[in-house]
Amino acid sequence: GNSVTQMEGPVTLSEEAFLTINCTYTATGYPSLFWYVQYPGEGLQLLLKATKADDKGSNKGFEATYRKETTSFHLEKGSVQVSDSAVYFCALRTWVTGNQFYFGTGTSLTVIP
Amino acid sequence: NAGVTQTPKFQVLKTGQSMTLQCAQDMNHNSMYWYRQDPGMGLRLIYYSASEGTTDKGEVPNGYNVSRLNKREFSLRLESAAPSQTSVYFCASFQGAVGSYEQYFGPGTRLTVT
Numbered sequence: 001g002n003s004v005t006q007m008e009g010p011v012t013l014s015e016e017a018f019l020t021i022n023c024t025y026t027a028t029g030y031p032s033l034f035w036y037v038q039y040p041g042e043g044l045q046l047l048l049k050a051t052k053a054d055d056k057g058s059n060k061g062f063e064a065t066y067r068k069e070t071t072s073f074h075l076e077k078g079s080v081q082v083s084d085s086a087v088y089f090c091a092l093r094t095w096v097t098g099n100q101f102y103f104g105t106g107t108s109l110t111v112i113p
Numbered sequence: 114n115a116g117v118t119q120t121p122k123f124q125v126l127k128t129g130q131s132m133t134l135q136c137a138q139d140m141n142h143n144s145m146y147w148y149r150q151d152p153g154m155g156l157r158l159i160y161y162s163a164s165e166g167t168t169d170k171g172e173v174p175n176g177y178n179v180s181r182l183n184k185r186e187f188s189l190r191l192e193s194a195a196p197s198q199t200s201v202y203f204c205a206s207f208q209g210a211v212g213s214y215e216q217y218f219g220p221g222t223r224l225t226v227t
Contacts, residue, residue: 041220043220044218
C-alpha cells in the first residue's frame, strides 16, 4: 500500500539551530515526494518536491533528497528562523494511485528567539 | 487568481443539524478533494473528485456526501452533524495533467459540533 511516516513532534528549536524532520514512505509504483508547510490559521502550501531518485528539492533554505534505497525524504534546514514555526507535512503521489495524495501526520515546529 | 476558496471560515452546529461546505477553484483544475484535519491524525481524505462528473470515497467518508457541481465547485454536505465531525476541513485541487505535481489548498473551515 501507500503510506508516509513522519517523526513525531512537537519539535522546539532555538533560532539558528539545525533542523531535521524525518520522513519515510512505502509506495505502490514510483512516487513523487513532497513537503508541505502549514502556517498557523492557514491551509497547506507546497514547500518543495522531488520527482525521481536522487533529486534534491529546495526552497526558502529547506532541502530534501529523494533516497530510493532507504525510502526516505528527510527535510533539513541549516539555520531556522522564528518565521519557520509551522506544521510540516511529508506527502507522496504515484501514477498508480492516480490523483490521490498520501500525507504523513505532520510535525509541528516551534522556533524560539 | 483567488486559487481555492472555501466558505464559511467558521461554523458552529448543534448535533443533528445539517450544513454544506462550499469550495471553488479558479485554476481550471480537474481534480478536487475534501480533507479533515484533527490533532495527531494529520490530513485524512474524506472524498475526492478525479474529474468533473466523478466522485470517490476516501479514507473517512461516513457521515458525508459530496457534489461536484461543475469543474470549479465541489461541495461537502453533513446531513446530520455529530460531535465526532468537529474538525478543520480543507478543500484542495490538482491539475491532474502530465507534468503537474502541486495540490493547492484552501484556507480551511473550522467546524464545531456541540
